[in-house]
Amino acid sequence: MIMRRWLIAGSALALCLHIGACAPMEETPAPPPPPPPSNPVMTKPVEKPVEPPAKPQRRWTVAKPAKAPPPSPEELVGLDESGVRKLLGAPAEMRTDGAARILSYRSVTCTLDVLLFMDLKAGDFKVASYEWDNSGSRPQAAKGCYAELRVTP
16 A cells, blocks of 8 residues: 555656646846957048048139240241241342351341251251341340241231
């Protein structure tokens, strides 16, 4: 009989344990997530993408022609006789002095003599130099006189 009691008691105990194991367990809440790190190097704020700066509007401008320098008698050097005539027109006087041909141009204030010598390579007379007779006026007056003599193209 004692054995029977133990058998019944053991069976009851096994049944209780079995039923207890099948019972639903209470769910415990998940632990909260860890706080963000406090190290500033590790945390970086979210940056918005940087937009490129707006392109400036093109403004078209019309280039003004540069002022041409005042005419200078230096532009005569190297020209042939027809080139001199294009710039100064017909000479007031034309003469030959040795190997040189001299074209004289006159204005109210001065006289310009253009000296042409034979260029053997080209086979034509070319301007080698020029001389002024500005009747005692200032050297700067020579450029003004040349501007008066020059024919506007």
